[in-house]
Amino acid sequence: MTYQATDIAKYIINKCTIEKHAISNLQLQEILYYIQKKFLEIGLKAFEDDFEAWPSGPVIPEVYYIYCGFGALDIRMKYDIH
Numbered sequence: 001m002t003y004q005a006t007d008i009a010k011y012i013i014n015k016c017t018i019e020k021h022a023i024s025n026l027q028l029q030e031i032l033y034y035i036q037k038k039f040l041e042i043g044l045k046a047f048e049d050d051f052e053a054w055p056s057g058p059v060i061p062e063v064y065y066i067y068c069g070f071g072a073l074d075i076r077m078k079y080d081i082h
């Protein structure tokens with residue numbers, strides 16, 4: 001079962017907010033990259049979204065644009081995750 005990158009991003013942000021670990025949009029992109037990398041190593045995909053090569057590194061544009069309003073500041077949000 002694959003998820004949307006936005007759903008995994010919400011989970012990561014939720015976890016970081018609850019555990020009081022700051023996370024920026026750039027760090028979020030990096031975590032998504034490593035999650036996908038680990039899944040691909042075992043022949044699966046964590047999500048179907050594709051990364052783009054940006055100057056700052058691999059980025060999933062849809063996720064980036066959702067959180068770009070935070071700039072380099074920490075993303076602190078809570079989502080109702082089921």
